[in-house]
Amino acid sequence: MEFLNTIDKKVKEGRVEGVDKVTGKGKFAAEYTVENVCYAVLVGANIPAGKITSFNLDQAKQVSGVLDILTHLHRPEVPGFATEELIKSSRFGLPIFHTDQVYFKGQPIALVIADTLEDATYSASLVEVQYAATPFRVDFDAARETVGLTEAGKERGAMAAWANAPHTVEEEYNIKSQVHNPMEMHATIAQWTANDRLVLHDKNQGVNNVQNVFANLLKIPKENIEVFSEFVGGGFGSGLRVWPHALAAILGAKQVNRPVKLMLTRPQMFAGTGYRPASWQKIKIGADASGKFQGIFHQAKNATSLYENFNDGITRVTRLIYDFENLKAEAAIVPLNLSAPTWMRGPGDCTGDFAIESAIDELSYKLGIDPVELRLKNLAIATNPETKLPWSTNFLNECVMQGAERINWSERKSQPGQLVDGDWSTGYGMAVGAWNAGRGNASAAIKMERDGTITVQTAMTDIGTGTGTGMVNIAHDTTGIPKEKIKIELGHSSLPPAPSQGGSNGLxxxxxxxxxxxxxxxLKLAEFAASQNEIYKTAKEEEILLSENGLSFQKNNQHFISYADIWSKNGLTMVEVEASSGPGTERQKYSFCSSAAHFCKLKVNTKTGKVKLERMICIADGGKIVNDQAAANQMSGAAVGGIGMTLMEEQQIDTRLGGLIADDLAGYHFAVNADAPIIEVGFIGKPDPNINPTGAKGLGEVGIIGTAPAIANAIYNAIGKRFRDLPITPDKIL
Ligand code: MOS
Known part of the structure; x- marks a missing residue:
């Protein structure tokens, strides 16, 4: 196996979108120029709960250039909001401008549309609203006490079988709410054109999803909706939903009969595009004296909104990684006067894995068994413990062993607080993570020109993971056409349909x-070539080779026919093909997972509470790695997200007034380069023979699932203090 430090090698092959992105040529949603565009600014509610009793828009309307102001009293109809049933079945979440009800502070209640952004912004500041406020609750810790747990998935075995296990750990874990904060702000440019057609430039993780959501809400054919999301400045899950602001832009454009551009501000992103909900968990784990797990009882609660339920699936991961007989899981959601949470960076599993992997580390000290050995003893390497189907491939044990070797695990002290140098204590920690490897139906097209250049197209968005670059590699490997002659087109709903990019499902x-x-x-080229050479009549795909200038039969350029020849003889301008591929019966025979082992070495300053990460190692099994550099970048980016989750990220909430505190990048801290060492990423790299034709199982989530417990476990090893609540900020360490 080769280690892929991001600084040392393979910089030769860049990303297909790289130059466009770093030179600014690639456009984010809000950067498109649309003729005659006007600007819209959302006004948020000033109270966390109650009713709007009246608007006073007199002053706001006097601002020059103001075209209109939408509220629930004045806006185009949304057919999908006509009845409560339709609203529910639309799964849109907040029915914006539909009701006088206020569910959270910052809830969009008006939209000011003006000729310029400045006029719209100023006018929005003059909108006056009267409310009838009602009591609210935003304090997760207080509210969760009032909500009872129910079964989360089927119980395995029985609690009674292990309740008195010789070694147990029973503890509670709390994680504060975290916010995606992609670099690119969410934005929508909505344009109605002739015959009720809608064109959207929108920041999202799936153009076909956006198309479907609005076709359903507006009751127009989805073919009438065109969505562009060609370059996306990060998502982390925030673009998997369609949020209210996008509908606001569409309604605004309808109302003023002009294209409307709506860009969220950074604070509006905090209350408008989802977040990882605050959570509480309780774990009880029991093992025999040899360290074999006898049972796990996992309870979890996560915050949600009052207008839409969101269950983060926190206990799901507990069914995936280890082989043990008795499992009981319970969960609950806790409605609060906050905007709706959503999937974020290894959603649910990342949260659940922190508790499980922290508890196992704690158990290792009680048992006096090395945490690496304890993992290896219990991993479910052969079969999925839940479905009992064999894993198609699962190399998590190899990930653990290679990670341990890479970090020199043998230098770790089995008792905490042994490696002390002045104010700094050094510790080692590790944890593992896994994710159900999914696959959706996807289509792609190729357009080939006379000079042999091909353009590979799919509607899938590339949110920064390098999907396009991976597609070049696959097209090159499968056809033989040189990479310089392969172009990629992504992120447009008119291209062949594909799933949203998320959940490690993209590639x-x-x-x-x-x-x-x-x-x-x-095959298409062989069909044309057959008129010139009989041999191509019956040639199979694997016998046909494409090169820069033409096709040949088998190898050594036998029966070479140039593209130019084919084009001339057949009077062609372009050759176009389209194909689809999706999961089949293999999912009845096998289970599929990606997995990773995370190791870290860090120093804790016992005078200042500062945690300094010295090394982070992530060894992953993602099946075949289609593009080393893009895959390693994705994993190291995910691990940096994990550092933020562990040490700094926290959405603070004002329990007195019901709003978010510090909802900007000055107040919400996440990890930057100075907080992270070079993340050392390694891949097992063995193709999964059953998941799809390439053997790539998918990456992304496993880069973060396990990072937080690895760090927290290393902090314990360094100073002997066990942290079960995130983030672990310096004040808690002291
Ligand atoms: Mo994600 S939470 O896989 O976009």
Whole structure:
């Protein structure tokens, strides 16, 4: 296996979108120029709960250039909001401008539209609202006490079988709410064109999803909705939903009969595009004297909103990683006067894994068994413990062993607080994580020109993971066409449909489609070539080779026919093929997971509470790695997210007034380069023979699932203090 430090090698092959992104040529949603565009600014509610009793818009309307102001009393109809049933079935979440009800502070209640952004912003500041306020609750810790737990998935075995296990750990874990904060702000440019057609430039993680959501809400054919999301400045899950502001822009454009651009401000992002909900967990784990787990009881609660339920699936991961007989899981959601949370960075599993992997570390000290050995003893390496299906492939044990070797685990002291140098104590920690490896139906097309240049197309967005670059590799490997002649087009709803990019599903879904369409291209060219050479009549995909200038049969350029020849003889301008690929019966025979082991070495300053990460190692099994550099970048980025989650990220909430505190990048701290060492990423790299034609199982989530407990466990090893609540800020360490 080769280690892929991001600084040392493979910088030769850049990202296909890299130059456009760093030179600013690639456009984010708000950067498109649309003729005759006007600007819209949202006004948020000033109270966390109650009713709007009246608006006074007189002053706001006097600002020059103001075109209109939308409220629930004045806006175009939304057919999908016509009845409560329709609202519910739309799964849109907040029915914006639909009701006088206020569910959270910052809830969009008016939209000012003006010729310029400045006029709209000023006018928005003059909107006056009267409310009838009602009591609210935003304090998760207080509210969760009032909500009872119910079963989360089927119980395995029985609690009674292990309740008196010789070694147990029973503890509670709390994680504060965290916010995605992608670099690019969410924004929508909405434009109605002739015949009720809608064009959207929108920041999201799936253009087909946006298309479907609005087709349903507006009751227009989805073919009438065109969505562009070609370059996306990060998502982390925030673009998997369609948020109220996008509908606001669409309604605004309808109202003023002009294209409308709506950009959220950073504070509006905190209350408008989801977040990882605050959570509470309780774990009881029991083991026999040899360290074999006898049972786990996992309870979890997460915050949600009052208008939409969100269950983060926190106990799901407990069913995935280890082999043990007795499992009981319970969960609850806790409605608060906050905006709706959503999936964020390894959602649910990342939260649940922190508690499980912290408890196992604690158990290792009680048992006197090394944490690495304890993991290896209990990993479910052969079969999925829940479905009992064999894993198609699972190399988590190898990830653990290679990570331990890489970090020199043998230098770790089995008792905490042994490696002390002045004010600094050094510790080692590790944890593992896994994620159900999914795959969706995806389509791709290839357009080939006379000079042999091909353009591979799919509607999938690339949110920064390098999907396009991976697609070049796959198209090159499958066809033989040199990479310089392969172009990629992504993120547009008119391209062949694909799933949203999220849940580590992107490449595992689209890679199959790229293989399928590459093979289809070979056959199509052979069809044309058959009129010149009989041998191509019956040639199979694997016998046809494409090169820079033409196709040949088998190897050594046999029966070479140039593209130029084919184009001339057949009077072609362009050759176009399209193909689809998706999961099949393999999912009845096998379970699929990606996994990773995380190791860290850090120093804790016992005078200042500062935690300094010295090394972070992440060894992952993601099946075949289609592009080393993009895959390693994704993993190291995820691990940096994990550092933020562990040491600094926390959405503070004002329990007196019901609003968010410090909802900007000055007040909400996440990890920057100075907080992170070079993340050392390694891959097992063995293709999964069953998941899809490339063997790539998908990455992303496993880069963060396990990072937080690895760090928290290392802090314990350094100073002997066990932290079960995140974030672990310096004040808590002291
Ligand atoms: Mo994600 S939470 O896989 O966008």
């Amino acid at each position: 595992s879904s689209v890679s199959g489609a790229v293989v399928a369409v590459s093979l289809a291209l070979k």
